[in-house]
Amino acid sequence: MVFGVGWIGTESILSAADDHIFLLTNTATNESQQILSMQETFFPTSLHIFPRSQNKGGQNDVFVVSTSDGKINILSRSGKLEKVVDAHNGAALCAKWNSDGTGLLTCGEDGFVKMWSRSGMLRSVLAQFATAVYCVAWDSTSSNVLYCNADTCYIKSLKMQVAPLKWKAHDGIILCCDWNPTAALIVTGGEDLKFKVWDGFGQILFNSSVHDYPITSVSWNTDGSLFAVGSHNILRLCDKSGWSHSLEKMSSGSVMSLSWSPDGTQLAIGTAAGLVYHAHIIDKRLTYEEFEIVQTQKTVIEVRDVSNDVSKETLETKERISRISILYKFLIVVTSSHIYIYR
Structure with a gap:
């Protein structure tokens, strides 16, 4: 299974899978090279590349990987392991940099949501639940965070000492979420076989039809005009109002991870069958x-x-x-x- 994909520049896709190997694929030549090989106990659950604009020379060579042993690993493309943090009891399920790379948000099977510094120092515990938190996201200003537990979404302000805004979002466990990078729009997907679009106050803007299988991944593109939705053997492209513009049927199992290129025109897709797809927008x-x-x-x-x-x-x-x-x-x-x- 490919649990994490991300872009290094606009021509190379980095992928992490349960075979303990990191591959870098050139989208122009379709050639892949192994850049890292980890120990046999290393099972990634998510991958997020450091925001490109914050690196000297514009290269984004640093990335964070959450793993099934509860660790958060900050690695570089050269193979250097910058930092390993024991972040969660049980699997660490998701790790996300904020837009300027100064903060890191993680969640895990232990029900904790935690915020870390760029160097991997714990800043605060934002939430604690009795059951797993599968997804987290930052807003565009890095002043609010979104996390989902069971069927409920929570938005917590990092600037004001107020109770989190919460609402029942799905009729089953919420598996994936993402926050629009340019607007107060949120997309969620869950085990109730639906994806939904919300505003920043938890008001529903779009409720999809029922799919055949759970929604396993969602991702906004870089300018916030489109988002991709992944399910079992299905990839859907929607505009920000939720209307579907394209539906691709695949034969690679569930879509486990999605990542848009920096220019927002290409999409990397990691699947349960171990395949990495490269798509680009036309028409x-x-x-x-x-x-x-x-x-x-x-x-x-x-x-x-x-x-x-x-x-x-x-x-x-x-x-x-x-x-x-x-x-x-x-x-x-x-x-x-x-x-x-x-x-």
Whole structure:
């Protein structure tokens, strides 16, 4: 099983599985190399890469891995084990950096939710329950944290000494949650076979239809406009209001982990069958006056004149397109290192 995936740059996927090996896969060549091999008692449960913008030179080589023996491991890509912390009794189930990399949030089978410093020093115990906490998340400002126990969600403020906001979110155990990086929107998934979208006050905004299997993973993309939902043999892409735009049927068991690339256009998917999938968004559509702009491939855009069936122009870039926008008769196309402006 692949329990953790993450991006190093925009071309490499780091993955951690129960075979005790860390692999780095180049998405351009589809070649994988082993960068770390751990002892046979090392069973990862989650992986989160240090926020990219906080590293010198922009490289994100440090990552945190929670393991089934209750430990939190801070490692580097070079193989150096920076810190090992005995964080939980039983398995440590999830570990998440905050947006600026100054704090770390963990939860485990022992029902504890804990906050740590960048160096792995315990700052505070945020919550304690009788049963396991499966997921935690930070808000975009790192001033509130979200954690879920059984069928209930909790939002705790780190700035004010007030009781946590709580609400019953699902009819079964909540397995996964994520907080929109740009807005007060939360997505949760659970054993009641549903995913739901909430605002920052616990008011429901979207309630999905019942799936065939539990929802095992959810993840917002980097600009907060889309989120991915993983279940058994299913990957779904939704906009922030909850409406589904794409449904991919796979044959790799449950989706155990999801991670968006820094530009928000690619998705890494870790599965129960031990496979790592790489997906990218295509068929983005914009309309402006009589024009329709469609991204048909990673590097190709078609501009169509809807008033004339024959009129069509194809624009191609050398690098993967991350953003397109049109207004005032100008089309702007953004790639990883260039901005193209068409009139």
